[in-house]
Amino acid sequence: MVDTLIIGAGTAGCVLAARLSEDPGHTVRVVEAGSHWAGTDDFPPELADSADLPLGDRASWLWRYSVALTPDRPGTIVRGRGIGGSGSVNGSYFIRAAARDFTAWSRETGSRSWDFESALPYFRALENDHDYGDHPGHGRAGPVPVRRTARPTPLVQEFGAACRDLGFGEVADWNALPGGPESGVGPVPCTVGPPDASGRRHRIGPAHSYLLPALSRPNLTVRGETVVTRLCFRGSRVTGVDCLTAGEPETIRAERVVLCAGAIESAALLLRSGIGPVAQSAALDIPVIAEAPVGRWFTDHPEIGIDYRHPAPEGRSVPLEYVLEFDDIEIRPYTVAFTPGAYRMGVTLMRPTSAGGIRLTTADPLSAPRIEHGYLETGSDRDRLRDAVELTGQILEAMNAEPVGGTGPISDRWLLDRLGTSQHLAGTCRMGRADDPRAVVDARFRVHGVEGLSVVDLSVVPVPLSRGPQATVVLLAERAATELR
Numbered sequence: 001m002v003d004t005l006i007i008g009a010g011t012a013g014c015v016l017a018a019r020l021s022e023d024p025g026h027t028v029r030v031v032e033a034g035s036h037w038a039g040t041d042d043f044p045p046e047l048a049d050s051a052d053l054p055l056g057d058r059a060s061w062l063w064r065y066s067v068a069l070t071p072d073r074p075g076t077i078v079r080g081r082g083i084g085g086s087g088s089v090n091g092s093y094f095i096r097a098a099a100r101d102f103t104a105w106s107r108e109t110g111s112r113s114w115d116f117e118s119a120l121p122y123f124r125a126l127e128n129d130h131d132y133g134d135h136p137g138h139g140r141a142g143p144v145p146v147r148r149t150a151r152p153t154p155l156v157q158e159f160g161a162a163c164r165d166l167g168f169g170e171v172a173d174w175n176a177l178p179g180g181p182e183s184g185v186g187p188v189p190c191t192v193g194p195p196d197a198s199g200r201r202h203r204i205g206p207a208h209s210y211l212l213p214a215l216s217r218p219n220l221t222v223r224g225e226t227v228v229t230r231l232c233f234r235g236s237r238v239t240g241v242d243c244l245t246a247g248e249p250e251t252i253r254a255e256r257v258v259l260c261a262g263a264i265e266s267a268a269l270l271l272r273s274g275i276g277p278v279a280q281s282a283a284l285d286i287p288v289i290a291e292a293p294v295g296r297w298f299t300d301h302p303e304i305g306i307d308y309r310h311p312a313p314e315g316r317s318v319p320l321e322y323v324l325e326f327d328d329i330e331i332r333p334y335t336v337a338f339t340p341g342a343y344r345m346g347v348t349l350m351r352p353t354s355a356g357g358i359r360l361t362t363a364d365p366l367s368a369p370r371i372e373h374g375y376l377e378t379g380s381d382r383d384r385l386r387d388a389v390e391l392t393g394q395i396l397e398a399m400n401a402e403p404v405g406g407t408g409p410i411s412d413r414w415l416l417d418r419l420g421t422s423q424h425l426a427g428t429c430r431m432g433r434a435d436d437p438r439a440v441v442d443a444r445f446r447v448h449g450v451e452g453l454s455v456v457d458l459s460v461v462p463v464p465l466s467r468g469p470q471a472t473v474v475l476l477a478e479r480a481a482t483e484l485r
């Protein structure tokens, strides 16, 4: 029987498996629903170039979900499926959450254990920042390579100039210590390699940084194409999991199970196993193990996509070379085309007040849960996005860009017609005190009310993050490794 069984070899699972197996006396097994690519050359070639978002309709390395962004605005979201999880298919953007996010997070745990000062040593240890590694608050020796674009594409240069014309300052390093400018425009730190002879930069996800280098350890085993369907319990103690490999059922026993299946599937697994709202379990004839508010409130970053035409030539680069940030808005001049012949500006609300929910509609382990984002439910979310869209109109004007379909007036309908998501769904199994009716795990990732079970992935983040989540997921998995050793 292994010491730790990790469900999901995504971003958090790769970090945790590599760190826990550093101790040769600790046996770790990882089961992953998607492929187990055991070496860099085994990865599908489509995942290699950081300039591509490999999200095609037929991609076998994705989970795909139908969602309701609002009651009348359906959408589709994806997640990575295979070693590295979403970190193997994402945009490589790697910005630390803001200090205020950690303050809010810490408050949820009733202690100071999650404030920025506590996070900083982990941020320093996990990164190899090729631009600012020697600066205070940074690291040079960690597994995660971080690089910024030195010469942005012509389109992004125009974007930067337009933002500066409108009075925004330059932010050279979004991962700098708190105290510097929090608003402004600047280059995005990315998890990519150096440019090769043809200028291509390889996407370097958590599989490359963490899991692959650890695979030769005898105390670590990884199995792909294995879908965990349910957790097994003796009383309130978890004893292992039921899973399916090529349709064949099996039970795997373990001393401890850690869910790293991502914010959607970790929540769904808990719900299917009887850890969730009692009424939901009862309605689906799932025996109750523990009442818990799993899936009740999640946050994600709503994003308004404004397509525009611009004469700048298309370049090959990471999808986001620069961002503009102010208040809780991030404006993203994507370099990849989402619509043929047009560029897209993403206008994103980073700390929405509206929240979403996930619930099961069937106990069938292979059916997706219902996902309702609850976007734009509050007037304050709509107002802040509307103001940001107006400002984006000024940026586009300063860039001499031509918005497809014009810009205004910006009614609720106008917003809804362009509403999308940043694919950052978080907080389905929130961290918090045992007496907090919204909390599912404690500050050390252990599920309240049961033994031998932890959740370590984006599910646990209890507050909206002002930045994309990837750096925060790596950080929290690094922290979990020290808690679970």
Ligand SMILES: Cc1cc2nc3c(=O)[nH]c(=O)nc-3n(C[C@H](O)[C@H](O)[C@H](O)COP(=O)(O)OP(=O)(O)OC[C@H]3O[C@@H](n4cnc5c(N)ncnc54)[C@H](O)[C@@H]3O)c2cc1C
Pocket (backbone or CB within 6 Å): 007, 008, 009, 010, 011, 012, 013, 031, 032, 033, 034, 055, 078, 079, 080, 081, 082, 083, 084, 085, 086, 087, 089, 090, 091, 092, 093, 094, 095, 226, 227, 228, 229, 260, 261, 262, 263, 265, 266, 269, 422, 423, 424, 425, 457, 458, 459, 467, 468, 469, 470, 471, 473
């Ligand atoms: C297209 C896209 C682009 C993104 N771009 C960025 C970006 O540029 N910057 C940024 O900060 N964030 C970005 N994100 C978000 C970020 O990548 C994710 O939030 C983060 O990687 C989540 O990590 P995780 O460990 O929580 O889950 P994941 O990395 O999604 O890992 C979950 C893993 O669990 C496996 N799994 C799930 N269920 C089961 C099961 N039942 N049995 C076995 N295995 C299972 C999955 O196959 C997967 O490998 C993006 C997300 C997407 C989808």
